[in-house]
Amino acid sequence: xxxxxxxxxxxxxxxxxxxxxxxxxxxxxxxxxxxxxxxxxxxxxxxxxxxxxxxxxxxxxxxxxxxxxxxxxxxxxxxxxxxxxxxx
Amino acid sequence: xxxxxxxxxxxxxxxxxxxxxxxxxxxxxxxxxxxxxxxxxxxxxxxxxxxxxxxxxxxxxxxxxxxxxxxxxxxxxxxxxxxxxxxxxxxxxxxxxxxxxxxxxxxxxxxxxxxxxxxxxxxxxxxxxxxxxxxxxxxxxxxxxxxxxxxxxxxxxxxxxxxxxxxxxxxxxxxxxxxxxxxxxxxxxxxxxxxxxxxxxxxxxxxxxxxxxxxxxxxxxxxxxxxxxxxxxxxxxxxxxxxxxxxxxxxxxxxxxxxxxxxxxxxxxxxxxxxxxxxxxxxxxxxxxxxxxxxxxxxxxxxxxxxxxxxxxxxxxxxxxxxxxxxxxxxxxxxxxxxxxxxxxxxxxxxxxxxx
Numbered sequence: 001x002x003x004x005x006x007x008x009x010x011x012x013x014x015x016x017x018x019x020x021x022x023x024x025x026x027x028x029x030x031x032x033x034x035x036x037x038x039x040x041x042x043x044x045x046x047x048x049x050x051x052x053x054x055x056x057x058x059x060x061x062x063x064x065x066x067x068x069x070x071x072x073x074x075x076x077x078x079x080x081x082x083x084x085x086x087x088x
Numbered sequence: 089x090x091x092x093x094x095x096x097x098x099x100x101x102x103x104x105x106x107x108x109x110x111x112x113x114x115x116x117x118x119x120x121x122x123x124x125x126x127x128x129x130x131x132x133x134x135x136x137x138x139x140x141x142x143x144x145x146x147x148x149x150x151x152x153x154x155x156x157x158x159x160x161x162x163x164x165x166x167x168x169x170x171x172x173x174x175x176x177x178x179x180x181x182x183x184x185x186x187x188x189x190x191x192x193x194x195x196x197x198x199x200x201x202x203x204x205x206x207x208x209x210x211x212x213x214x215x216x217x218x219x220x221x222x223x224x225x226x227x228x229x230x231x232x233x234x235x236x237x238x239x240x241x242x243x244x245x246x247x248x249x250x251x252x253x254x255x256x257x258x259x260x261x262x263x264x265x266x267x268x269x270x271x272x273x274x275x276x277x278x279x280x281x282x283x284x285x286x287x288x289x290x291x292x293x294x295x296x297x298x299x300x301x302x303x304x305x306x307x308x309x310x311x312x313x314x315x316x317x318x319x320x321x322x323x324x325x326x327x328x329x330x331x332x333x334x335x336x337x338x339x340x341x342x343x344x345x346x347x348x349x350x351x352x353x354x355x356x357x358x359x360x361x362x363x364x365x366x367x368x369x370x371x372x373x374x375x376x377x378x379x380x381x382x383x384x385x386x387x388x389x390x391x392x393x394x395x396x397x398x399x400x401x402x403x404x405x406x407x408x409x410x411x412x413x414x415x416x417x418x419x420x421x422x423x424x425x426x427x428x429x430x431x432x433x434x435x436x437x438x439x440x441x442x443x444x
Contacts, residue, residue, distance in 0.1 A: 007191075008190075008191030009191075010165055010191055011163070012103045012106060012107050012112065012114050012163065012165050013103060013105075013106025013107040013108075013109060013110055013114070014106060014110070015092065015103060015106060017103075019165070019191045019192070019193060021188065021189055021191060022188045022189055022213075022214040023213055023214050023215075025188075025214070025215050025216070025217060025257070026212070026215060029215075029217055029257055030096060030217075031099075031193065033092055033099075
């Protein structure tokens with residue numbers, strides 16, 4: 001999977017968030033706030049990634065248990081997929 | 089995913105507060121033109137739509153985009169495009185379309201009278217997060233008595249309908265005056281029929297260029313303002329809460345909004361100011377760079393005089409909408425009391441009760 005190019009990562013006062021671009025405003029008019037893990041996953045999704053790859057990198061960067069990391073990544077992906085933010 | 093507020097309005101306020109703490113210019117306003125095709129009696133800004141001299145001073149589309157890119161680099165996220173009437177610019181989409189690819193949350197203010205079917209379609213292809221159209225009345229007679237332009241009411245309604253049909257995010261608002269206050273409920277009903285939100289404002293300021301306007305003949309009396317607020321549930325509840333918790337603010341800051349802390353305005357000539365009503369410090373971002381202009385704007389706010397003693401010691405201070413822009417427009421100072429707003433504040437206090 002890979003992130004959609006229809007959104008842009010922004011930072012306001014230290015808060016990471018995603019905003020829709022162009023016509024995407026018709027589908028999702030608002031913004032999505034990202035925590036540190038979600039922001040990391042979003043940046044990783046600039047390239048094609050598998051759930052296993054994402055989990056391994058989150059484990060390494062955030063020093064969390066693999067089970068917990070996998071659950072967090074999956075939760076984030078489940079939240080953004082219906083918004084059209086990931087392809088594949 | 090975070091402890092930030094979930095409700096959108098609260099979230100935006102929190103983001104502004106966090107940006108202000110870092111002096112990040114998160115909220116920009118580009119005033120693309122001061123010209124307008126309407127001639128509203130109470131308008132604080134409008135220049136004639138065909139004024140070639142005024143038009144010649146306006147920044148080009150390329151200059152606006154240069155400013156936008158620089159502002160985004162410094163952290164701008166929210167951008168309001170306003171005028172005058174922005175759709176008077178034949179190059180409007182040369183400015184607008186690239187902005188929709190910059191990750192901004194765009195808001196567009198318009199009077200709606202120039203929104204054709206084709207223009208609505210073009211907006212729908214990459215819509216702003218919000219479009220706000222001002223409605224000046226619920227009948228042709230009232231609307232056009234204010235705008236001074238025959239046929240403008242029908243064109244405004246047609247523009248609104250074109251946007252509604254294409255699901256362009258839209259809200260209606262009105263400027264309440266003595267001339268249209270009797271049609272407020274009817275305007276609210278029009279918005280309901282179109283399925284769009286509606287809001288109103290009624291504190292009318294003088295023209296910022298010092299020219300004569302008919303604002304004195306259009307303003308509601310202070311008691312009428314407060315009576316109108318009392319009929320609005322959200323507003324009335326807010327003032328009741330204010331009354332319940334009212335204590336004098338601990339600070340004497342004159343600028344108490346985000347102006348110069350997280351927000352800025354760039355006028356049609358390319359000057360950066362603290363807000364639309366306060367055309368200072370007139371910094372020149374295209375000449376000195378965006379960051380230097382933003383720093384100049386911050387300094388202007390940071391070195392502003394404190395509240396006047398009369399305001400600091402006023403028993404109705406927590407009810408008062410005065411700000412430095414109002415003081416400048418009405419008293420030519422940045423901090424003196426504005427008599428009209430003093431009356432509004434005391435009328436609010438009388439309406440909503442003495443805090444205990």
